Structures are given as structure tokens and as C-alpha cells.
Amino acid sequence: MPSLLPPPVPLAAAHGADAAGLICGYLFDGETSAPPRPLDLDEAALWLQGVGDTHGDASTVARGEPAGAPPYAWLHFNLSHAQAERWLERHAGLPDSFYEALRDGAHSTRIERDDDALVAVINDLHFDFGFEPSDIATLWIGVGPRLVVTARTRPLRSVDDLRLAVRTGEAPRSTTELLERLMRTQADVLVGVVRSVTGRIDAIEDALLARRPDAQRAKLGELRRVLVRLQRLLAPEPAALFRLLQRPPAWMAEADAQGLRDASEEFSVVLRDMHGLQERVKLLQEEIAASVQEDNNRSLFVLTVVTVLALPINILAGLFGMNVGGIPLAENPHGFWHLVAIVATFTAVAAWLAFRKKK
Numbered sequence: 001m002p003s004l005l006p007p008p009v010p011l012a013a014a015h016g017a018d019a020a021g022l023i024c025g026y027l028f029d030g031e032t033s034a035p036p037r038p039l040d041l042d043e044a045a046l047w048l049q050g051v052g053d054t055h056g057d058a059s060t061v062a063r064g065e066p067a068g069a070p071p072y073a074w075l076h077f078n079l080s081h082a083q084a085e086r087w088l089e090r091h092a093g094l095p096d097s098f099y100e101a102l103r104d105g106a107h108s109t110r111i112e113r114d115d116d117a118l119v120a121v122i123n124d125l126h127f128d129f130g131f132e133p134s135d136i137a138t139l140w141i142g143v144g145p146r147l148v149v150t151a152r153t154r155p156l157r158s159v160d161d162l163r164l165a166v167r168t169g170e171a172p173r174s175t176t177e178l179l180e181r182l183m184r185t186q187a188d189v190l191v192g193v194v195r196s197v198t199g200r201i202d203a204i205e206d207a208l209l210a211r212r213p214d215a216q217r218a219k220l221g222e223l224r225r226v227l228v229r230l231q232r233l234l235a236p237e238p239a240a241l242f243r244l245l246q247r248p249p250a251w252m253a254e255a256d257a258q259g260l261r262d263a264s265e266e267f268s269v270v271l272r273d274m275h276g277l278q279e280r281v282k283l284l285q286e287e288i289a290a291s292v293q294e295d296n297n298r299s300l301f302v303l304t305v306v307t308v309l310a311l312p313i314n315i316l317a318g319l320f321g322m323n324v325g326g327i328p329l330a331e332n333p334h335g336f337w338h339l340v341a342i343v344a345t346f347t348a349v350a351a352w353l354a355f356r357k358k359k
Helices: 041-053 058-062 084-091 096-103 157-167 175-209 214-234 236-245 254-320 335-358
Strands: 022-028 072-078 110-114 117-125 136-143 147-152
Touching (some): 022 041, 022 157, 041 072, 041 084, 072 084, 072 157, 072 175, 084 096, 096 110, 096 136, 110 236, 117 157, 117 214, 117 236, 136 175, 136 214, 147 175, 157 175, 175 214, 175 254, 214 254, 236 254
Parallel strands (some): 072 147
Antiparallel strands (some): 022 072, 110 117, 117 136
């Protein structure tokens, strides 16, 4: 049987988006570790048509592959392109739940089984992640025995790292292993974020020990918002995968399922590290708040002491400033100095009482 595909094209042909938003497409051998072949839209449509017409068997026979290790394709789309979703509906054969996930606007992480396919909605970091809560976007994934479709609206770091690894010759054996590699890549990206946040927190802690808390409060607040958002969006992923693996599809090999379990455990470890960072940021914020409160109390005490020390002279000035008769010491040549002595005495007593209370 003649091959369903034209001769191989250079790797550069699969780089960048084409007429329907296809960022990259690759055909994997499945059985061997041979480098994947790039696909454009026409090649992908032809291959998918052949897979559909033969119920996933003719292509394997044509390539002389064992039935247990069929070739499969990975197509990565940019949903900002108006034709991307229409092309997928026409050629990909994904379940309706995949397109419902694209349109419902809900970005909560979930991995579900729909008949013989997997539909996943996961969250990832922007390619130019700048530690802003808005630098997190959604990746939609459809996984079957012969096809993996990933789609996003903005460049994402994990899937782009996976795309770079595939371009350099990495070849997962199955669609499940490709999903596992994506999860591990996502965990590696989060490890980098954790390390970067840890470095920033260390610098803030050093500044706090140097008694410069005010300049660091805003930075801690930004880091905590990012960590909380990441935790909220990514934490459901391991649990969703665990529920899925309790009843995996029939085409998923046990070794692939175990690989997904291991990747989920690694992801959970990273999430625990992020939770630990949140607690550390929270403790630093509380320490800064306590330090600021201590400074405020010190300033308030100084203001109170000044007010108390000025109280005797203010009272006497008010009394002697009244234009009434009978003001004492008015005719005494040493009356001024008597009043100064009285004021000084009362001020000394007030200062003694105030500082004794402070001690």
C-alpha cells in the first residue's frame, strides 16, 4: 500500500503558524526512537483521513509497524487564528467535550475521559512570564490512541519547551507518553519558578534583617499573589489525573499509566514546595507587619511623651494669659524665674512618670 504522506520535509517547515493556526505538527513512529517527521496542514489532514478510513489499522500495516505500537501525530494549534477550531472540527475527530471546553470559558484544571479519548484543560505560564498573576493562561489538550492535539491562545512555556525537545529529536513512544512528557516539562518549569521565587524571598529576608522592611512589602505581596494563583489553578491537576487513572482507556498501556502516576507525584512535590513558599512569604509579611507596628508604637510613644512634657507649660501659659486681676507674682521682680522653676519641676515629674511606665 502506498504511503499516505508525501516525502519528509525539513524541520523548519513545521515551525511557526500556517493558514489554520497550526504552530507545529509531528508524526511519531511509535515503535522506534526515530526522530519525528514534521507535518503541515495538508499532510496532517491526509494522515488523519487515512487513520479514520482504516479505523487506525491500515496506516500501521502500510508502515510495517507492529499493531501494539502504531504511529501517532501531535498537532499544536494557536486558537487565536479564526480557522483553527473549524479545521479541528473538520479533520481531527475529537469528542464534543473538547470543543465545549474551548467555548465554555472555564479555566479550572481538569482531565476527563470521554469514551475512548482524554480531554484535559490545564494552566501554564506564559512564555514571557514576569511574575504577574495575569501571566498564566490555559492549554486545551485532546488525547487519543493515534492523535494528540494541544491548543492555546497565547505562547506558553511548558508546551513550547516540549516542542523544542521534539524538534531536537525526542520521540515519545505513545500519545500517553507525550502527555507524560508535557506534565514533566510543566513540573520542570514550575521548579524554575520556585527557585526564582526562593531567590527573591531570600533577598527580601536579607533586607528585612537589615531593618529595611517598607521597601519589600509590595514585592512580597506580588509574589504571594502569583503563588496563590498558581496554587489555585494547578493544584487540581494531580487529583484529576489520579481519578482518571483509576479507570484508564483501553488503549493506554500499564507502563504509560504508571509513567503518568510518577509524573503526577513529581508535580505534587512541586506544588508542596510552592505551598511552603506561600507559608514563608506569609511569615515574612507578618514579621514586616510586626516590625512596622513596633515602629509605629515607638513613634506614638515619642509623640505621647512630648505631649506630656509640654502639658505643664501649656497649662501655666493658658492660666497666666487670661486678662483678669489677681495674677500671682505679677509684681515680684523674680516671678518669671519662679514660674520657670515650677514648670521645670512639673515637667521633670511628668517625664519621670512617663519613662517609668515605658520601662
